[in-house]
Amino acid sequence: KQEVTQIPAALSVPEGENLVLNCSFTDSAIYNLQWFRQDPGKGLTSLLLIQSSQREQTSGRLNASLDKSSGRSTLYIAASQPGDSATYLCAVRASGGSNYKLTFGKGTLLTVNP
Amino acid sequence: NAGVMQNPRHLVRRRGQEARLRCSPMKGHSHVYWYRQLPEEGLKFMVYLQKENIIDESGMPKERFSAEFPKEGPSILRIQQVVRGDSAAYFCASSPQQAEGYTFGSGTRLTVV
Numbered sequence: 001k002q003e004v005t006q007i008p009a010a011l012s013v014p015e016g017e018n019l020v021l022n023c024s025f026t027d028s029a030i031y032n033l034q035w036f037r038q039d040p041g042k043g044l045t046s047l048l049l050i051q052s053s054q055r056e057q058t059s060g061r062l063n064a065s066l067d068k069s070s071g072r073s074t075l076y077i078a079a080s081q082p083g084d085s086a087t088y089l090c091a092v093r094a095s096g097g098s099n100y101k102l103t104f105g106k107g108t109l110l111t112v113n114p
Numbered sequence: 115n116a117g118v119m120q121n122p123r124h125l126v127r128r129r130g131q132e133a134r135l136r137c138s139p140m141k142g143h144s145h146v147y148w149y150r151q152l153p154e155e156g157l158k159f160m161v162y163l164q165k166e167n168i169i170d171e172s173g174m175p176k177e178r179f180s181a182e183f184p185k186e187g188p189s190i191l192r193i194q195q196v197v198r199g200d201s202a203a204y205f206c207a208s209s210p211q212q213a214e215g216y217t218f219g220s221g222t223r224l225t226v227v
Binding site: 036042089101106107 | 223
């Protein structure tokens with residue numbers, strides 16, 4: 001059974017700092033891995049999707065890496081801003097017949113202080 | 115092109131009542147997925163539906179919960195005789211093909227009092 005763990009559970013940083021969020025998963029047989037952002041009381045916004053054959057994806061100040069063999073992904077946020085404050089969720093999609101299911105971690109609550 | 119629409123955004127029910135959560139997928143999307151987020155927990159898969167068919171309901175509690183996606187109209191997640199433990203955020207997602215292009219709605223927050 002796939003399990004996804006995110007560390008740390010919460011992180012508070014001053015504005016402008018570069019930071020790394022970690023995600024680990026127990027079963028390396030994944031189809032892809034996706035990072036989402038969740039704002040309080042809101043839905044999920046997809047940030048980056050990495051296919052199992054890829055090593056990293058970049059979008060603006062965000063960079064996500066994937067090491068499938070070790071079951072790890074990191075989300076790097078450069079020059080953090082107060083508007084980045086949100087919960088960041090990591091989710092993996094299994095390969096094979098159940099590839100419609102996402103398994104989520106519990107998230108990292110990020111606070112960027114002005 | 116509207117996104118995935120869920121309503122109501124907030125729903126309060128007394129114990130023992132029924133809760134009906136609605137999800138209208140994006141235009142052109144025929145695959146719908148429901149997830150539940152309990153307090154302090156990650157999102158958990160509940161059910162996957164295509165038009166008029168339940169493909170996988172392995173994440174649904176065996177009793178009181180049901181889901182449908184009729185030929186016409188939104189997908190409905192129905193919870194009968196709600197209990198306090200059903201209080202959670204329920205998210206719906208849709209995609210044009212299985213496992214591709216997931217888009218999430220804003221969720222329905224159910225509170226059972």
